[in-house]
Amino acid sequence: MFALADCNNFYASCERVFRPDLVGRPVVVLSNNDGCIIARSNEAKALGIGMGQPFYQVRPLIERGQVAVFSANFALYGDMSRRVMATLRALVPGIEVYSIDEAFFDLRGVDGPFDELGRSIGRTIRRNTGIPVSIGIAPTKTLAKIASKLAKQYPRLEGCCYMHRAEDIDKVLGCFPLRDVWGIGRRYGRMFDRMGLVTARQFVELPQEWVRARMGITGLRTWNELRGVECISFEQMPQRKQQITVSRSFPREIYTLEELERIVAEFASMCAEKLRAEHSVCREVQCYLLTNRHREEQPQRCVTGLSLIPDPTDSSLELVRQARIALRQIFQPGYGYKKAGVLLAQITPASELQGSLFTPAEHEKHARLMKVLDAVNKSCGKGRLVVAAQGTEPFRMNREHLSPRYTTDWRELLVVKATK
Incomplete structure (x- = not known):
């Protein structure tokens, strides 16, 4: 049996942990620069607030005090996610972290009853972290995903849906939306809409040969998983990243190369830090x-520049230099740029890096320098030591509704005041 633990309305739930007065009230969380809504509590959904809806459209509700709004506090959400995963890891033999708010865990060899075990795990996570969790248990990962959604929808399940009997699975697939099945996606969803297929059962009833011909091995894997045949294995070790990217939208349009170079340098440095955390190196910077x-009245442009590195590296100095080279390839004056990003590709493990007679002499010097840079920033605070090209002022987004970093910054710890 496989299980999936899925945190309910995770970003909103993180804010509520430290603001219990918001329990039962509509809560929304905004994207970078407070642009649009990326998370909603159930109460906000009931008001008709949509995912991705522009913030300005819900301002009247907020001004009337009907909705609590927060800027995205990723430092808080990331730390709360680690706490949830640490609690789960202590309760089951092994977990596979799927996203910031989801993790699979393997129940093979674990004694049941699984429904009570799932509820016990959910209660423990809620007690230890304050985050509500829905747990789905089923013979395959794809069915466990569906079961976790049912656990969210039906309070009578008490946070856990154990879906294992063939007749129960068939009944669920008969009414579960096909577009919501893990692995279907938008492209296949549109294809099935044109065919008039709307439920997961209709997909399962398609001939195996048709699925393989139209959807390839990936679609066939989903088809088998829905039929109870395990095709997606359990991976305790996280997969190494194939790409690393940092991108941001700007509060205003930027027209000068000098300002963009500073921002791109900061993004490249952030990518390099993530790359070293993965113990990897890369040979391509975009x-x-x-x-x-x-703003349709303004000239539009969307361009990507590429710089290849002869010797793979994880050095912030080199990656910042390459990112600026790629930026100069594509920058043209006269355009107001609203968003920029840096992407690292062709990533390989640093342990597999082989030197050569042509390896730059400063390679070892950069490696020692990066160890010092990471150590200083870890002990003294993020961004204390930076590459000069980043400048002294870090890139700042519009985050007018940002909550404190309650768990990751000593200066923003929650203060409890005693009352008489």
Whole structure:
């Protein structure tokens, strides 16, 4: 049996842990620069607030005090996720972290009853972290995903849906939306819409040969998983990243190369830090720029620059230099750029890196320097030591509704005041 633990309305739930007065009230969380809504509590969903809806459209509700709004506090959410996963890891033999708010765990060899075990795990996570969790248990990962959604929808399940009997699975697939099945996606969803297929059972009833011909091995894997045949294995070790990217939208349009170079340098440095955390190196750096597509009266542009590195590296100095080279390839004056990003590709493990007679002499010097840079920033605070090209002022987003970093910054710890 496989199980999936899925945190309910995770970003909103993280804010509520430290603001219990918001329990039962509508809560929304905004994207970078407070642009649009990326998370909603159930109460906010009931008001008709949509995922991805622009913030300005819900301002009247907020001004009337009907909705609590928060800027995205990723430092808080990331730490709360680690706490949830640490609690789960202590309760089961092994977990596979799927996303910031989801993790699979393997129940093979574990004694039942599984429904009570799932509820016990959910209660323990809620007690230890304050985060509500829905747990789905089923013979395959794809069915466990569906079961976790049912656990969210039906309070009578008390946070856990154990879906294992063939007749129960068939009944669920008969009414479960096909577009919501893990692995279907938008492209296949549109294809099935044209065919008039709307439920997961209709998909399962398709001939195996048809699925393989139209959807390939990936679609066939989903088809088998829905039929109870395990095709997606359990991986305790996280998969090494194939790409690393950092991108941001700007509060205003940027027109100068000098300002963009500083921002791109900061993004490249952040990518390099993530790359070293993965114990990896890369040989390709991409930089991309986008104008504001919502301002149709202005000239539009969307371009990507590429810089290849002869000797794979994880050095912030080298990656910043390459990102700036890629930026200069694509920058053109006269455009107001609203978003930029840096992407690292062709990533390989650092342990597999082989030197050569042509390896730059400063390679070892950079490696020692990066160890010092990471150690200083870890002990003294993120961003204390930076590459000069980043400048002294870090890139700042519009985050007017940002909550404190209650669990990751000593200066923002929650203060409890005694009352008489």
